[in-house]
Amino acid sequence: MGRRPKLLPDSNDDTRQRLILAAGELFAEKGFGDTSVRDIARMAGANVAAVNYHFTSKENLYLEVVRFVLGQMTAVRRTAMADIVPAALTQPQAVEALRVLIDREIRSYVSSDLPRWYARLILRCIMSKSPVLDPIMEQAFRPNRQALMSLLKAACPHLSDEETRLWAYSITGQIVFYNFAREPILLLAREKEYTEKFLRSVVAHITRVTFSGLGLDKHPVRRPKKQAGKKS
Amino acid sequence: MGRRPKLLPDSNDDTRQRLILAAGELFAEKGFGDTSVRDIARMAGANVAAVNYHFTSKENLYLEVVRFVLGQMTAVRRTAMADIVPAALTQPQAVEALRVLIDREIRSYVSSDLPRWYARLILRCIMSKSPVLDPIMEQAFRPNRQALMSLLKAACPHLSDEETRLWAYSITGQIVFYNFAREPILLLAREKEYTEKFLRSVVAHITRVTFSGLGLDKHPVRRPKKQAGKKS
């Protein structure tokens, strides 16, 4: 779309980075097969040959894009978890961390520190059993599930392993759905974007469902919807 | 994959049907862009030119496939709903219908009256905001949501419209996740297919989460995990 004629003619190899970002956005939106290297180069404001110069093939570029996104997401998840999960985890702390996690994850699909197409790309890869599924499993799916399960176990020590796993899938499924089915949901809601009001009700609902099901709704640590700062 | 040389050489125009089925399976598995008409024709045991003869273009074939799948799914949903939802709906009937619906939907992803790629194709379409999103909305997404919301309302008359909608998304999200993330889940479970045991625990969990959250768990109609036949 952007008619960038020759921007930055003497630029160094940040062309590589621009290509990754452009390719990622297109792959996330249209998939691998429906995206051509010409589209990628055009969107990145680079030459067609640049793709094969910086990456040796389109497939390799795809792999590199996934690697890049996984790296970004892993870094963000690490700092986020370190931020909301204290080192020594008491039960009430775990409950609060769970609450914050749900809020974070849902909001990561609308306005987060990461571009929105990151999650879309990963979702697409997960559904299409491509060869990049392995790194995604090891660096995203499994760690995310593990982190969620640890939190659940800390919040509800009485849970069995199987119950914990099922809960992790239930929570993840509810959250992912709002990204996966974004278009239909927005269409039925007659909105162009998820509104803050809508997101707040979604977070409240999933939290309520989860905590009620886990028997954690005895602690009304409900924040009065006022406060803002959330430093540790 | 199947090396079907010329099967049914003197067949009539059920070639059209075979093309739709083959195309649907390939589109569902690899997506539109990664599927060629040659692949489709080969899998259908038809000639390459047959695609453009029966449908005028690959895109039109895609549209026809989606139409076909939507028709099948609509028909099945109608009879299924008529089967499990009595005409005049009492509250306990709604609760039981909800239970059966959850069971049905989850099992539709493993062994149902419909081929498994049907749901996959629709999921793929939903994520890719293609031009076929509109018919999918009208014939699948909206009616499914509406049916679920009606059941929820009948089971819990005290629910507001917004709460009902959120619950519909929560239930759908949990269920769809086991189809959407089938590969990662099976990989982590070290299984090749969802086992009956696993599906039973998933159904039990989602049912428990839902009914507990809705305050419907006062009716311990719990089946004693023994029985086998489940005719009406």
Added chain:
DNA sequence: GTCTATAAACCGATAGAC
């Protein structure tokens, strides 16, 4: 309706000048 042969466009990838 089914087939072969082929057209016309596009694809990913490369060679070579700068």
Added chain:
DNA sequence: GTCTATCGGTTTATAGAC
């Protein structure tokens, strides 16, 4: 590192014999 030009292959779609 970036560009133009182009190769070789594959794609969708069509023309025409049967």
